[in-house]
Amino acid sequence: xxxxxxxxxxLYDALxxxxxxxxxxxxTEKLRNFFRFKFYIIVSKVYKHKNAHQKKGMSASDExxxxxxxxxxxxxxxxxxxxxxxxxxxxxATRELRDYQQMGLVMAVKTDKIxxxxxxxxxxxxxx
Numbered sequence: 344x345x346x347x348x349x350x351x352x353x354l355y356d357a358l359x360x361x362x363x364x365x366x367x368x369x370x371t372e373k374l375r376n377f378f379r380f381k382f383y384i385i386v387s388k389v390y391k392h393k394n395a396h397q398k399k400g401m402s403a404s405d406e407x408x409x410x411x412x413x414x415x416x417x418x419x420x421x422x423x424x425x426x427x428x429x430x431x432x433x434x435x436a437t438r439e440l441r442d443y444q445q446m447g448l449v450m451a452v453k454t455d456k457i458x459x460x461x462x463x464x465x466x467x468x469x470x471x
Contacts, residue, residue: 365377383451383452383457385452386448386450387410388446388448389410389411390408390446392407421456423453
């Protein structure tokens with residue numbers, strides 16, 4: 344939030360590179376193995392259309408899910424599994440979001456999908 348989108352690819356590159364380097368640079372095999380992740384778990388917030396389960400209640404311009412952070416849509420597409428959960432927060436409903444409800448979104452992304460994520464994020468930002 345509140346960052347120029349051009350910073351997203353280098354920040355994610357730094358995060359994933361740091362984890363990768365830890366599998367080589369840690370002093371013991373036990374510590375190196377600790378960073379050999381099979382999945383990344385991402386927890387985020389989205390807005391889900393209140394009538395998403397009934398497509399007929401949605402207008403053609405309505406999206407089923409509005410991602411607060413652009414990278415979450417890429418993570419969601421690449422995830423092996425995901426689920427949504429209700430958030431018990433009061434939100435100020437703007438006119439644009441009156442038909443949406445804020446939800447939590449949990450996604451599991453396999454480590455081998457991270458290079459695709461990085462490339463798609465760069466392409467998305469460069470195309471914006």
